[in-house]
Amino acid sequence: MSIGFDFGTANCSVAHMDDQTPVLLALENDQAYIPSTLAAPTRDSVSEHLFRHRHIEPNGEVGERLLRRSIALNREEDIDLQVEDVAFGHAALDVYLSDPQETYYVKSPKSFLGAMGLHDIQLAFFEDLVCAMMANIKSQIALSGVDSSNVVIGRPINFQGRGGEDSNRQAEAILRSAARRVGFRHIEFQFEPVAAGLEYESTLTQDKTVLVVDIGGGTTDCSLIQMGPTWRHKDQRQASLIAHSGQRVGGNDLDIHLAFKQLMYPFGYKSQTLSGLEMPMTQFWNPIAINDVTAQQSFYARENLKDLKHMYKNAAQPEKLARLLTVYHETLGHRVVKNAEDIKIALSEYPQVTTQLDIVSDQVSLTVEREAMLEAIDAPKRKMMSLVEEALTQGGVKPDAVYMTGGSARSPILRSAVKQLLPDVPVVSGSYFGSVTAGLARWSKLCFG
Incomplete structure (x- = not known):
């Protein structure tokens, strides 16, 4: 038996084939989709959790060094790590929202895997992070009684990262190594838009040229594919793939840009110093750039606290900079972006939305209009549409249909574009969240029988 595994930026899901039908497995509270999130008492709890509670050995000398350091730091903090101290999915978000200051919280680690210039210890940590999430999912697969020895894992055309093919190789290597460590024996990869196209292909009664537009949390991928009865059962599909395009822009970027352009004013964005200078823009971008490792490290670095205090001391509106200091101390960047996501969803139905930003003991009421949202997200939206145009230009043919999939493809704004x-x-569209997973399951049956 084999499975398809969508290790997604926003959500993870798994499916296997029951005869000719893909069946998604329950991964959290009888739900097939588990958010790609993890919460732990400290960053160093991840590696210790794998070794102590999942019985997964570290990967090589660097992994062993990371584990020793993690255990030592947890002992210094007097942390006796229990298995339930590391949470995943919705449970992880609940832990973070209940106590953000005392929680190490990660959303969408897939976004980091292609980052270039990382030290070996950082790469080892990212692998442990992925490994912990995969181990949790594999334990849920085991409860269903499905044999998961053989797996096809989805991957974007291009992972997030500035290294081109080097980023892609690094990210895929991390995923493969983590999958092996948790017990997947035979591992293959398939492009996510191609997998989504395979699910749509199962419904076709005649051959068509289809543009698959897969807009996920972290990436947008487009594939121009010939599909239909002629291709359906072939395990070699290179000849059917006419064009590909992909980039690190997705639903998370829409949320981040909306947060930056509309929600950061109460924190001092566009405000001035006592001498009339505008506050540095990066201090308002970095805390909410949750898919950028460098930005997050820069804002939450210990040395940045001195700069933030200096901004507060010299602010014409110090009460706003006090909120930014709270974001720093309480690690609230993810919460602000979650507010933006909720606003984005609500504005697909209503012309304006009023929301409350909870900043510990402070509350700020904000009203955001649909037109303001459209302006805020215009830059990432244009990047997404340029990828559609790139695939069409590469292919040189007009598709018979556009198949849209991925969680962010639900957006009426993107569909209209x-x-x-x-x-x-x-x-057309099928299951926004499940089509990639179902297609990966179909491909796993072709690969492994």
């Missing part, structure tokens, strides 16, 4: 590019081509 695709329709404007291809006004005479039908835009």
Whole structure:
């Protein structure tokens, strides 16, 4: 038996084939989709959790060094790590929201895997992070009685990272190594938009040229594919793949840009010093750039606290900078972006939304209009549409249909933008979250029988 595994930026899901039908497995509270999140008492708890409670050995000398350091630091903090201290999915978000200051919280670690210039100890930590999340998911697969020895893991056309193919190789290597450590024996990869196309292909009664637009949390991938009865059962599909494009821009970027342009004013964005100078913009971008390792490290670094205090001391509106200091001390960047995500969803139905920003003991009421949201997210939206145009230019043919998938493809704003590019081509969709996973399960059956 084999499975398809979508280790997604926003959510993870797993499916296996029951005869000719993909079946998604329950991964959290009988739900098939588990958010790609982890919460722990400290950053160093991740490696110790793997070794102590998952019985997974560290990877090589660097992994052993990371484990020794992690255990030593936890002992210094007098942390006696219990298995329930590391949480995943919705449970992880609940832990973080209940006590952000005392919680190490990670969302979308897949976004970090292609980052270049990392030290070996950082790469080992990212692998342990992925390994912990995979180990939790594999334990849930085991409860279902499904044999998961053989797995096809989805991957974007291009992982997030500035290294091009070096970023892609690094990210895939981390995923492969983590998968092996948790017990997957035979591992293959498939492009996520191609997998989504395989699920759509199962519904076709005649051959078509289809543009698959997969807009996930961290990446947008487009594939122009020939599909239909002629191709359905072939395990070699290179000849059917006409064009690919992909970039590190997705639903998270829409949320981050909306947070930056509309929610950071109460924290001092665009405010001035006593001498009339504008506050440095990066101090308002970095805390909410949750998919950028460098930005997060820069804002939450100990030495940045001195700069933030200096900004507060010299602020014309110090009460706003006091809130930014609270973001630093309480690690509230993820919470602000979550507020932006909720606003984005609500504005798909309403012309304006009023929300409350909870900043520990402080509350700020904000009203955001739909037009302001559209302006805020215009830059990442244009990047997404440029990828659609790139795939069409590469392919040199007009598709018979556009198949949109991925959680962010639900957005009426993005669907309308695709329709404007291809006004005479039908835009269809299946399961926004499940089509990639189902396609990966279909491909696993072709790969492993």
